[in-house]
Amino acid sequence: MSTQDVSILAVNNLGLNTKQAKHWQCWVKSRGFNPGTIDGHLGSNSWKATQxxxxxxxxxxxxxxxxxxxxxxxxxxxxxNFLGADIDGVAGPQTRSLFASWNNTDWCSV
Structure with a gap:
């Protein structure tokens, strides 16, 4: 699978490491949208909350x-759109890099 492929997976962290994915889950939860267990794996519950x-x-x-x-x-x-990236619907290097950078902040301890 190339870095630009987006597919249905049990977990799709879009290039985030586990720590960054936990940060995203905490941030989404802090906004009132329940991502399920804060485990660093962006599964369907995390993405439903994000959607x-x-x-x-x-x-x-x-x-x-x-x-x-x-x-x-x-x-x-x-x-x-959220990240202020070029909008093309492809999870390419720019999107993955911006998403990773955004999630370097620990929203779990804020």
């Missing part, structure tokens, strides 16, 4: 996201 967050704050690009936990093009577009 609900994106919908709630209007970060979805185009139509409303289905909160299904699947990391597809529309979820990537919303993530790119």
């Amino acid at each position: 609900r967050y994106f919908n709630h704050y209007g970060l979805n690009v185009g139509s409303r996201l289905v909160a299904d936990g699947v990391v597809g093009n529309n979820t990537i577009k919303a993530l790119q």
